[in-house]
Amino acid sequence: MRRRILSTFALAFATSAVAFAAQAAEIKNIVIVHGAFADGSGWRQASEILTRRGFNVTVVQEPLTSLAADIEATNRILDLQDGPTLLVGHSYGGMVITEAGHHRKVEGLVYVAAFQPDKGENLATLAGSKPAAAVSIRETPDGKYLYLDPKAFPADFAADLPAEEAAFAAKSQVLAAKDIFGTRVGDPAWRTKKSWAIVATEDRAINPDLERDMARRAGSQVSEIKASHAVFASQPEKVAGVIAAAAKEAGE
Template sequence: MLRTIGMTAATLLLLASSTTVSLAAELKAKTAVLVHGAFADGTSWHKVIPLLENAGLHVVAVQNPTESLAGDVAFTKRAIKDAEGPVVLVGHSWGGVVITEAGTDDKVKSLVYVAAYAPDKGQSAIDITSKYPQPKGRDSFIKDEDGFLKISDEGIDKYFAAGLTPEEKRVIAVVQGGFHASAPATPVSHAAWHDKPSFMVVATEDNIIPPALQKDQVKNAKADSIEVPSGHVAMLTYPNEVAALIIKAAQ
């Protein structure tokens, strides 16, 4: 009996290894560079990372300071420089602005936007949201005397982290970092999605970035897209679907 169980486990391990090798052989990109959004850090990708690694991708989660667009782009470009190319560059929320600017790097072969902003050249995140009704979650932003924004605990619970467990929401509230208010007002000087294949996850129940904006961006970028009935943190509520689109972008 023990021998039978051992053989079965070995067989399953061999099958899993074969699947990983098969997927890796189909990938044109070698590394997924993941760029978090405002009020977050690289751990916001923790559910997606193992799925990408199991598919054969190397993964780098950037830790951006979220103090300025220039600073975040510089951090992201260093990650791209150190990564094995080609790279699929992924951004969530504010990270979409960052990858729009940083994605012009020659090592970047495709872009993935996850419930993210995708401004055009000369536009800022504020510019592209101005013609849409303000989402409810924006009322929960709190600015301190130094110009840094945070989200209230109620805002995290109801809007930013909608769809997660109470324990997950509490962790997000505790670890959130400040996001300087000048950053979303800064326009991008390049729009990489004009020149690189783009993929977009539209979160249809997002209360931070208008879903209508996300859908319009799909049209503007002629992006390959999926829609998930998710709030803002789609990579945490629908990690399998998000990972599948990233893998598709890497193929």
């Protein structure tokens, strides 16, 4: 009798373990954090591709008023997810996910043509370590916010988008508080969680070699895509493919 009970218990435990493992491997939530001088609308095509593949995609519309406020905005969206989540960041969004990635629901991080800082680093210092090809950032008259010169925006940010799309992106860009570029990052989540990085080889906003160096330092799995800084919009199929593969691997 005792042997039968133990056998039944062992079977139940094994069944539960298998079910738990299957559940742990299932990451269906994707949260995307856009970069500075942009908003989440540029991610529409990539989001639709991922949705058709069965993912639940949410794009954070962070305020770009401070790094702390942007992390809080991301955490609010992560709180709403119903299970394990893959966190994706583009450009400055990489600074945000590096800290927001500590959220208990985040299983992995994907950096898309993004800054991937270590503890104590800020965006300005990182960008200056290997300057980008473009220098078209301007200050607002009050000196508190930064933006990309609309005339230079298409070439420097989105050279491989149709001209009308790039022009509209320049007109609809979100100004970023100057302070966010000097704010230092705390302990990076990529030290404890799996990470992936997409290098945009034609990037004029972030030096592609800097993207490679940051990814190498973090031990991220790297994919290179021939595209501008707006790789998420100009190559949505390829970017979505990397994200989908990362979601599968992060759950294993």
